[in-house]
Amino acid sequence: MTEAVPLPPELTGRLGFAHRLPMAAPLPPGRQALGLFETRDAVLVVPDGLVPGHPVPLVVLFHGGGGSAERILPMLEAHALAERFLLLAPQSLFPTWDLVIGGHGPDRERLSLALAAVQARFPLDPAHLVFAGHSDGGSYALSLGLANGDVVTHIVASSAGFLSVHAQVGAPRLFVSHGTRDEQIPIDRSARIHVTQLRAAGYAVESVEYDGPHAYRPEVVAQAVAFALDRDSDGIMPSAGVGQSPNYSQG
Numbered sequence: 459m460t461e462a463v464p465l466p467p468e469l470t471g472r473l474g475f476a477h478r479l480p481m482a483a484p485l486p487p488g489r490q491a492l493g494l495f496e497t498r499d500a501v502l503v504v505p506d507g508l509v510p511g512h513p514v515p516l517v518v519l520f521h522g523g524g525g526s527a528e529r530i531l532p533m534l535e536a537h538a539l540a541e542r543f544l545l546l547a548p549q550s551l552f553p554t555w556d557l558v559i560g561g562h563g564p565d566r567e568r569l570s571l572a573l574a575a576v577q578a579r580f581p582l583d584p585a586h587l588v589f590a591g592h593s594d595g596g597s598y599a600l601s602l603g604l605a606n607g608d609v610v611t612h613i614v615a616s617s618a619g620f621l622s623v624h625a626q627v628g629a630p631r632l633f634v635s636h637g638t639r640d641e642q643i644p645i646d647r648s649a650r651i652h653v654t655q656l657r658a659a660g661y662a663v664e665s666v667e668y669d670g671p672h673a674y675r676p677e678v679v680a681q682a683v684a685f686a687l688d689r690d691s692d693g694i695m696p697s698a699g700v701g702q703s704p705n706y707s708q709g
Contacts (some may be wrong), residue, residue, distance in 0.1 A: 494571050508542060515582075517545050518546045520548065533674060558620075566602070590616075596617055600618050613630050615649075617635070631662045633686070634663060635666040636648065636667055649665070
């Protein structure tokens with residue numbers, strides 16, 4: 459009987475990331491293009507007031523289909539500045555993430571380079587490396603986060619459509635949110651199924667359903683930030699709210 463040949467790690471979404479001490483000077487506060495790619499470069503938001511040498515949480519935020527770093531950053535940028543965590547927004551090479559199109563490929567490679575570039579300049583908190591995203595970005599955060607749960611500690615998935623996992627590693631905690639009036643990705647075909655499957659697999663999942671369409675909600679995003687930073691919602695600073703509109707479009 460022929461033994462099954464295991465897939466190469468890169469085809470299962472493994473990033474090969476490991477925590478290391480930084481070797482270069484930190485980037486200044488503000489939005490910083492990492493200068494890794496000629497087109498659709500990764501963008502890092504650096505908050506003011508970071509303590510030199512002190513480990514800092516990193517949140518990686520994946521945009522939705524047809525989106526960009528610029529469109530998705532408002533989902534979490536004000537929180538990053540107020541709560542003082544690094545916010546990395548990679549961008550898919552094509553209109554959406556490689557996994558959505560046909561499997562792990564250039565976007566996984568580009569993300570690995572972006573993570574290495576951030577790690578080279580900042581001491582990262584190993585207890586708070588978060589993958590987050592909305593829509594296709596939420597699906598990517600879920601799928602890639604579960605494949606790299608030895609380093610990814612928390613996953614925040616907003617309005618995610620699918621879950622594709624070829625390797626389950628580690629035990630990240632999950633925050634899954636979805637609008638009950640989502641017509642683009644109906645909740646009964648996505649979040650409710652995902653939450654049931656994830657809990658059955660032994661993952662700790664916080665599930666939030668809200669009355670809304672295919673858009674993230676500021677108050678739910680605030681809950682997710684508190685979850686990702688292991689803080690009570692009362693610990694979120696009032697200034698960390700994102701805008702005044704009750705709904706935001708896909709990033």
